[in-house]
Amino acid sequence: MLEGDRVRLRAHRAEDLDDYALLWSDGGVVRHIGGKPLGRSECWARILRFRGMWAMLDFGFWIVEERDSGRLIGEAGIMDLRRDILPPLGGTLEAGWALLPEFHGQGMAGEAMRLVLEWSDRHHPSQELSCIIAEGNRSSLRLAEKLGFGRSGSGDFQGSMLIHFRRPAMDDPIMSPGSA
Secondary structure: OEEOOOEEEEOOOHHHHHHHHHHHHOHHHHOOOOOOOOOHHHHHHHHHHHHHHHHHHOOOEEEEEEOOOOOEEEEEEEEOOOOOOOOOOOOEEEEEEEEOHHHOOOOHHHHHHHHHHHHHHHHOOOOEEEEEEEOOOHHHHHHHHHOOOEEEEEEEEOOEEEEEEEEOOOOOOOOOOOOO
């Protein structure tokens, strides 16, 4: 579990299914992430996928809760989906985040992702990170840059034009203290 001032990140649980299905059926959530609301069985498969990723790879996604209420408001983390995408993401851990629209514009995605990146830097310091964001998702494009991701290309994936970002590994000499 990771805690910030306003958010808590924790493992997905079976009892999250109803709230998780509400998240991924929300048009404002999926607008820039595939464009299609997910059904209940697709949500269950995602919960299982992320739990399995933790078991097999020692990283994955967390549920994002509003800290004060305990309400499920999104998810964030790092993953390796081995996407068939150009330019390729191979050799990187892919960062991602999604929050319910009522929590957009409040800095909560940034808070959650800073927790994720701090965790990743401690546990996987030699891994370069990537993320892909729909070109129309201005708020996530800005957030990626605030989090230290730099634009590295663009390409079509499943009918959506995506901007590719990279963030160097923490043990990269360019990122080492005093190396500038």
